[in-house]
Amino acid sequence: xxxxxxxxxxxxxxxxxxxxxxxxxxxxxxxxxxxxxxxxxxxxxxxxxxxxxxxxxxxxxxxxxxxxxxxxxxxxxxxxxxxxxxxxxxxxxxxxxxxxxxxxxxxxxxxxxxxxxxxxxxxxxxxxxxxxxxxxxxxxxxxxxxxxxxxxxxxxxxxxxxxxxxxxxxxxxxxxxxxxxxxxxxxxxxxxxxxxxxxxxxxxxxxxxxxxxxxxxxxxxxxxxxxxxxxxxxxxxxxxxxxxxxxxxxxxxxxxxxxxxxxxxxxxxxxxxxxxxxxxxxxxxxxxxxxxxxxxxxxxxxxxxxxxxxxxxxxxxxxxxxxxxxxxxxxxxxxxxxxxxxxxxxxxxxxxxxxxxxxxxxxxxxxxxxxxxxxxxxxxxxxxxxxxxxxxxxxxxxxxxxxxxxxxxxxxxxxxxxxxxxxxxxx
Ligand code: AMP
Ligand code: GLY
Numbered sequence: 001x002x003x004x005x006x007x008x009x010x011x012x013x014x015x016x017x018x019x020x021x022x023x024x025x026x027x028x029x030x031x032x033x034x035x036x037x038x039x040x041x042x043x044x045x046x047x048x049x050x051x052x053x054x055x056x057x058x059x060x061x062x063x064x065x066x067x068x069x070x071x072x073x074x075x076x077x078x079x080x081x082x083x084x085x086x087x088x089x090x091x092x093x094x095x096x097x098x099x100x101x102x103x104x105x106x107x108x109x110x111x112x113x114x115x116x117x118x119x120x121x122x123x124x125x126x127x128x129x130x131x132x133x134x135x136x137x138x139x140x141x142x143x144x145x146x147x148x149x150x151x152x153x154x155x156x157x158x159x160x161x162x163x164x165x166x167x168x169x170x171x172x173x174x175x176x177x178x179x180x181x182x183x184x185x186x187x188x189x190x191x192x193x194x195x196x197x198x199x200x201x202x203x204x205x206x207x208x209x210x211x212x213x214x215x216x217x218x219x220x221x222x223x224x225x226x227x228x229x230x231x232x233x234x235x236x237x238x239x240x241x242x243x244x245x246x247x248x249x250x251x252x253x254x255x256x257x258x259x260x261x262x263x264x265x266x267x268x269x270x271x272x273x274x275x276x277x278x279x280x281x282x283x284x285x286x287x288x289x290x291x292x293x294x295x296x297x298x299x300x301x302x303x304x305x306x307x308x309x310x311x312x313x314x315x316x317x318x319x320x321x322x323x324x325x326x327x328x329x330x331x332x333x334x335x336x337x338x339x340x341x342x343x344x345x346x347x348x349x350x351x352x353x354x355x356x357x358x359x360x361x362x363x364x365x366x367x368x369x370x371x372x373x374x375x376x377x378x379x380x381x382x383x384x385x386x387x388x389x390x391x392x393x394x395x396x397x398x399x400x401x402x403x404x405x406x407x408x409x410x411x412x413x414x415x416x417x418x419x420x421x422x423x424x425x426x427x
Pocket of ligand 1: 280
């Protein structure tokens with residue numbers, strides 16, 4: 001039987017999901033922006049707000065979807081997986097109750113503490129701004145200030161890194177967050193491990209390192225992620241295989257405590273002097289990380305989805321054993337004052353050996369336009385990070401005027417800095 005899969009979301013992550021599914025199924029997609037990469041692969045595309053749960057479920061029924069995959073967290077938070085499941089369309093993505101592991105950081109930390117999940121930093125949650133400010137004054141050490149709700153990765157302020165204690169308090173007072181988490185600042189190197197989860201089982205994928213800061217040298221404000229790399233092995237050059245295994249064990253403990261979880265469970269980890277700590281969980285693929293993981297997945301992603309729906313054990317995953325480097329081209333001014341609505345040219349022909357993924361661009365009758373978010377990504381795949389970086393870099397000439405890139409991602413210089421940092425921490 002040919003499966004009919006509905007994909008929700010219009011970013012680079014979803015373009016990578018679409019490419020992992022087509023050919024192999026009939027793909028339909030819906031998103032608020034017309035992503036030309038997804039439109040080109042899908043049998044049908046509907047412009048729909050990703051948080052319109054009823055609209056998405058109605059479209060799934062209209063196209064006769066037998067499976068659905070949800071990309072963005074805001075759709076999960078809005079109950080899109082619940083609405084699709086309830087309409088009889090098995091959805092690879094958690095229901096809103098399980099998605100709270102991402103959508104509510106206060107819940108996430110309490111869950112970790114109550115369930116004894118390893119790697120939880122010291123934390124307190126607050127719904128009173130002045131009580132939070134008092135805690136900032138009294139806490140012995142640096143803190144991370146985290147709004148409990150979704151902020152696209154841009155709401156966190158780290159004392160001693162991005163802000164001073166006084167600035168953190170001013171931020172708390174200016175923002176009208178209902179609840180915040182204040183937690184111990186973790187110092188180390190960050191990495192991501194994503195896993196496919198269903199029926200209480202888990203299949204982990206190779207580690208990836210994203211680059212959240214807007215500018216080269218890890219300067220500037222946090223973004224949704226400017227680019228990322230993975231190595232030919234499951235772990236990254238600055239970590240050991242044992243560090244990777246420690247992260248997978250955290251994910252396993254999490255799934256054990258959330259037996260109904262289905263979809264991608266994404267762990268953001270900090271490799272610290274005291275081992276692997278959890279920065280956060282996400283309830284979906286990372287964007288950009290999906291663009292590192294899916295191109296080297298040799299197992300059919302559709303087989304994972306079908307096994308999940310059928311309640312069968314998920315297939316063992318095979319990976320190509322190649323390194324990947326992903327670089328995003330973003331609108332000038334991103335993330336603070338992105339130049340949205342600018343007409344851009346993307347020359348697919350000049351991407352060479354790199355994969356090109358469209359992200360938050362909007363295809364109109366007369367061409368491609370930027371939105372407020374990342375425009376497109378190029379991914380190099382090769383037997384080493386250095387070779388993959390060269391391929392990605394060579395493809396960036398596909399970006400015309402009005403776009404910005406972090407050229408340092410995946411370079412030898414940056415990797416050496418990461419390795420030296422971990423050496424220094426571990427002594
Ligand atoms: P999150 O939205 O929780 O992923 O946070 C965004 C970014 O803030 C993370 O990728 C980290 O760089 C940083 N961050 C979050 N929590 C902490 C922490 N406890 N210590 C240090 N940095 C953190
Ligand atoms: N790249 C980080 C995220 O998708 O949240």
